[in-house]
Each structure stands twice: as C-alpha cells, then as structure tokens.
Amino acid sequence: MPTEIRHKEFRFPVGVVWDDGRRTTAHVDGKPPLRIATPPEFRGTDPDIWSPEDAFVAAAASCLAVTIAALAERDQLPVRGLSIQAEGVVGRRADGRFGFVRIEQTVELMTDPGYEGTARAVVANAEDTCLVTVSLDLPVETAVEISAPVPAA
Secondary structure, three states: OOOOOOOOOOOOOEEEEEEEOOEEEOOOOOOOOEEOOOOOHHOOOOOOOOHHHHHHHHHHHHHHHHHHHHHHHHOOOOOEEEEEEEEEEEEOOOOOEEEEEEEEEEEEEEEEOOOHHHHHHHHEEEEHHOHHHHHOOEEEEEEEEOHHHHHOO
C-alpha cells in the first residue's frame, strides 16, 4: 500500500471591505488595517492611499527582502544594510490583456569586506526561492548592487 505524501499547506486569510467610491480596507486578524484605493493612473482620487498595484509590487519586493534576510542569517552573512527599489510595469501583455508585464527591482546590500561573493549567492538564492515572485507569471528582473565599505580606522 503506497504511503500518502502530505505537503505543507499554509493559508493567509485577508478580508477586504468596500468603504465608499473606489476605496476599500484590507484586514488581517491581529494586524493594522490597510486602506487601498484605485491609483490616480486609473482615475483614483486618493494618491496618498496604497493601491492594489502598490501592494502587488510591494509584495514582491518585501518578500525578496525578508528572504534575503533569512538566507543571510542562515549563511551567517553580515548584513549592514539592505534595500530594494521596485517598479511594476503595466502594459499590453502577450495575451492581449492589459496588466503587469514585468517587475524591475534593484537590490542594494551592504556587507563586510570579504563577503561580497557570499552576498551575491544569497541574493541569487533568494531570487530563486522568494515565495511571491516564484508564484508570479511574469518576469521579475533584478539588478544587484553589493557594497562592502572598509571601516574607518
């Protein structure tokens, strides 16, 4: 009799409630609510509120950042600074629909001298394993800038 293989499955429940107009609020139990509205690019009137498009790009960039941090910790890579600038590009897709065609992001990671190679390997591994970006059906282009300044004497 074959043994049943069970795969881990996780759920991330989110509730979204319409507020008014083109505004909603997203809720996750135990976390602050997030107001979300149509962006100005699509006739939204609240440029100071997160849009679904902002959240989408932030999900990819923040997932990469926390994956880098976790892998750096595991590999004992000293991280002195980490930032990611990301931009989602929307346009006509190959299937003819209008949507995200790619995400472009730049990782800036600062480490100690002598760890530059390890830092590049950690970022490459994070790109391959980031849960959000591996779940997307669009290219994610990542530029990597590693710095390791010599401390002042």
